Amino acid sequence: MPTRRILVTSALPYANGQIHIGHLVEYMQTDIWARNLRMHGHQVYYVGADDTHGTPIMLRAEKEEITPQALIKRVWAEHKRDFDDFGISFDHYDSTDSADNQQLCEQVYLALAKKGLIDTREIEQAYDPVRAMFLPDRFIKGACPKCQAPDQYGDACEICGSTYQPTELVNPYSVVSGATPIKKISTHYFFRLSDPRCENFLRQWVAQLAQPEARNKMSEWLGVEDKDSQTTQLADWDISRDAPYFGFEIPNAPGKYFYVWLDAPLGYYASFKQLCAKEGLDFADWVKPDSTAEQYHFIGKDILYFHTLFWPAMLRFSGYRTPTNVFAHGFLTVDGQKMSKSRGTFITAHSYIQAGLDPEWLRYYFAAKLNGSLEDIDLNLDDFISRVNSDLIGKYVNIASRTAGFLAKHFNSCVLESAMHHPLLAQLRAALPEIATHYENRDSARALRRIMEEANAINLFIDTMKPWNQAKDPTQTSALHETCSVSLEAFRLLTLALKPVLPQLAAKVETFLSVAPLAWSHQATPLNAQQPLKPYQHLMTRVEAKQIDALLAANR
Missing domain, CATH: 3.40.50.620 (HUPs)
Incomplete structure (x- = not known):
C-alpha cells in the first residue's frame, strides 16, 4: 500500500x-x-x-x-x-x-x-452608545417580534423558533451595558461569494x-x-468587525478587524x-x-x-x-435530551476525569454510536454502563482474564506456536481489513459491532473448551495449552482492532503480551514461544452506577 x-x-x-x-x-x-x-x-x-x-x-x-x-x-x-x-x-x-x-x-x-x-459597503448596525461599540446579534436582547417572549437574543427566539434581524426586536437592550441600542452606519468589508x-x-x-x-x-x-x-x-460574506474588537486588524483599514x-x-x-x-x-x-x-x-x-x-x-x-x-x-444528547446544567448532564471533560471515570469508557461508547452520518447521537447513561461492562469487561478483557493464569501456571507464560494456525484465528485475521475500512469510512459503530462478533466467537470457544476443566485433567495438558494460546492470540488481534478507539488500554495489553506497539501489518505476526507473556494484571474496571450519580451531582 x-x-x-x-x-x-x-x-x-x-x-x-x-x-x-x-x-x-x-x-x-x-x-x-x-x-x-x-x-x-x-x-x-x-x-x-x-x-x-x-x-x-x-x-x-x-x-x-x-x-x-x-x-x-x-x-x-x-x-x-x-x-x-x-x-x-x-x-x-x-x-x-x-x-x-x-x-x-x-x-x-x-x-x-x-x-x-473584496468589496466595501455601508451597513447599519446596532450600536451601544454607553460602551461605544457595535453589538453582535447575540449581545442584543429584547422581546421577540413574533411571539413577544421577553429576553430573546437578536437573531432568533428560543421560545417560538423564529429568526429575525436585531433591529426587529421589541424594546431592545444591550447585554453589555443595558442601554438601548441606536442605529449607526459603518463601512464593512465583504468577500464576494456571489x-x-x-x-x-x-x-x-x-x-x-x-x-x-x-x-x-x-x-x-x-x-x-x-x-x-x-x-x-x-x-456576500461580511468579513470585518469594528473596533473595539480582539483580533487582527485588516491591512490598510484602521479600526477594522477580521471577523x-x-x-x-x-x-x-x-x-x-x-x-x-x-x-x-x-x-x-x-x-x-x-x-x-x-x-x-x-x-x-x-x-x-x-x-x-x-x-x-x-x-x-x-x-x-x-x-x-x-x-x-450530529449533536450529542444525554438521556434523549439536550445537555442541561440543572439535570447535571452538561458534563465537562475535566469533571469526568475528576470523578474517577475512565476516559476510554467514553471513547468506546461514542465510537459505538458514530456511523459517519449527520445523525445526532445519544449518551444514554444506563446503556453506557451496560455496554461498557458487557462489551469491554464481559466480552473483551474477560478473554485474557480467563486464560492467562493457566498459561502462566502450566506453561511458563509461553504460547504453543502450532496453535497460531487455528481456524478461529484465521477467521479473526480475515475480519481485520474490513474493520479497518469501517474506521476509515468513519463508521466506528460498524467496526465495533464486527469486533464484538469476533469476541463472542472467542468466548464461545473458551466456553466449549473449558480450560478450567482441562487444567484438572493431566491427559488434557496439550489441549489446555492450545486453548490458552488460541485465546490469547485472539486477544492480541482484538486489541489490534480496538487500538484506534482504546489506545491507552492497548498499550497496557502490548506490555502484557510482550509485543511491540501494534499496527495493522502485525496481524500476521502472532505470539511466539520465545517471548513469554508478562504476569496478567487487571486491565480495566467496571462502570458503577454510583460513579455516574456522582458525576451528575458534580455538574449540577
Whole structure:
C-alpha cells in the first residue's frame, strides 16, 4: 500500500469556556480516524488550535480584569489538559492568536482583493452608545417580534423558533451595558461569494462531498443553477468587525478587524505551519493547489456552511489547495435530551476525569454510536454502563482474564506456536481489513459491532473448551495449552482492532503480551514461544452506577 500524506483537523474550540462531552464527540471521532490511518503506516498529521478572537473573549477578559492574552493562555492550558486526558493525539495544538495566523490572514485577504473579490459597503448596525461599540446579534436582547417572549437574543427566539434581524426586536437592550441600542452606519468589508467565479467553483466542489446529507444541504444553499440568470442565492460574506474588537486588524483599514470566522479556519494552516517548521516539512508542498497530500476537516453539522462554502472558496481564490473532504457529525444528547446544567448532564471533560471515570469508557461508547452520518447521537447513561461492562469487561478483557493464569501456571507464560494456525484465528485475521475500512469510512459503530462478533466467537470457544476443566485433567495438558494460546492470540488481534478507539488500554495489553506497539501489518505476526507473556494484571474496571450519580451531582 503506497504511503499517503494526510492533514486532518477538528473544529477549533472557542477560548471562552470549558471542553464538555459534546465537544469530545468530534475530537474522539477525528482521533480514531487518524490513529487508524497511522496504524497503516501513513504520514498523518492531526493539528488543532484554540479559537481565540472575537467580542466574547474581549468582554470576558474585561470582566475578569485581565488581558485577552492572559485569558486565552489560561484556557489553552485547560483545553490541552482535557484533550491529553482523553487521548486526543494532536501532533500540534496552537492558538489562532499567533503571528503565523496573522500573516496568513493578511496574505489571503490581499490575494482575494487582488482578484476583485473584496468589496466595501455601508451597513447599519446596532450600536451601544454607553460602551461605544457595535453589538453582535447575540449581545442584543429584547422581546421577540413574533411571539413577544421577553429576553430573546437578536437573531432568533428560543421560545417560538423564529429568526429575525436585531433591529426587529421589541424594546431592545444591550447585554453589555443595558442601554438601548441606536442605529449607526459603518463601512464593512465583504468577500464576494456571489461572484460567478465563486458560485461556479462551489457547485463543482460541493458535488464531491462524501456525505449525501451535506451535499444536499449545500445544494439547497447554492440553489438551482440558472446559466441565463445574473443572480445567485449566495450572499456576500461580511468579513470585518469594528473596533473595539480582539483580533487582527485588516491591512490598510484602521479600526477594522477580521471577523473571527475568517481567521479561525486559517488557524488550521497556521498550526500546521508551525508543525512543519518543527518537523522539517515543506508547508508549501502540502497546501499548494496541485498538492498530492490529502486534507480533511471534521466538524459539527452546525458549521457546515462555513467549511463547505466560505472556507474552500477562500482557499481556492487565494492560491491554496482546497480540502479533500469535510466530514460532519450530529449533536450529542444525554438521556434523549439536550445537555442541561440543572439535570447535571452538561458534563465537562475535566469533571469526568475528576470523578474517577475512565476516559476510554467514553471513547468506546461514542465510537459505538458514530456511523459517519449527520445523525445526532445519544449518551444514554444506563446503556453506557451496560455496554461498557458487557462489551469491554464481559466480552473483551474477560478473554485474557480467563486464560492467562493457566498459561502462566502450566506453561511458563509461553504460547504453543502450532496453535497460531487455528481456524478461529484465521477467521479473526480475515475480519481485520474490513474493520479497518469501517474506521476509515468513519463508521466506528460498524467496526465495533464486527469486533464484538469476533469476541463472542472467542468466548464461545473458551466456553466449549473449558480450560478450567482441562487444567484438572493431566491427559488434557496439550489441549489446555492450545486453548490458552488460541485465546490469547485472539486477544492480541482484538486489541489490534480496538487500538484506534482504546489506545491507552492497548498499550497496557502490548506490555502484557510482550509485543511491540501494534499496527495493522502485525496481524500476521502472532505470539511466539520465545517471548513469554508478562504476569496478567487487571486491565480495566467496571462502570458503577454510583460513579455516574456522582458525576451528575458534580455538574449540577
